Amino acid sequence: MIKNLNQMKKALKPGTRFQITAHCRPECVGQLREITVANTQGFYSGMAGEPDHPVSRSNGGRGSVLWWSKAPFWDFSDGICSLYNSDAERTEKYLILAFRVLEKEAA
Known part of the structure; x- marks a missing residue:
């Protein structure tokens, strides 16, 4: 489970999937x-399995982009990574995006 920005940066590599x-x-x-x-x-992300x-x-063709931002703008809880446009208020009013990184399927 991702607990901080450093762990998230390491986890989000090309091919990793997440759900908003x-x-x-x-x-x-x-x-x-x-x-x-x-x-x-x-990072850039596209719709999984939908190249068009x-x-x-x-x-x-790289997809939508999200800049990392600084750690105070992020919240990591219960497996959800949330980015806010405020480093002081983490409420729905300031939410940009929240997502869950999905486990890679076994080959």
């Missing part, structure tokens, strides 16, 4: 995403 549990745009809740690119600045989806095609 809350989002500032309600239409994104429930989406299953897959990391396409991860670097020192953030507009989200997957954005940013030159």
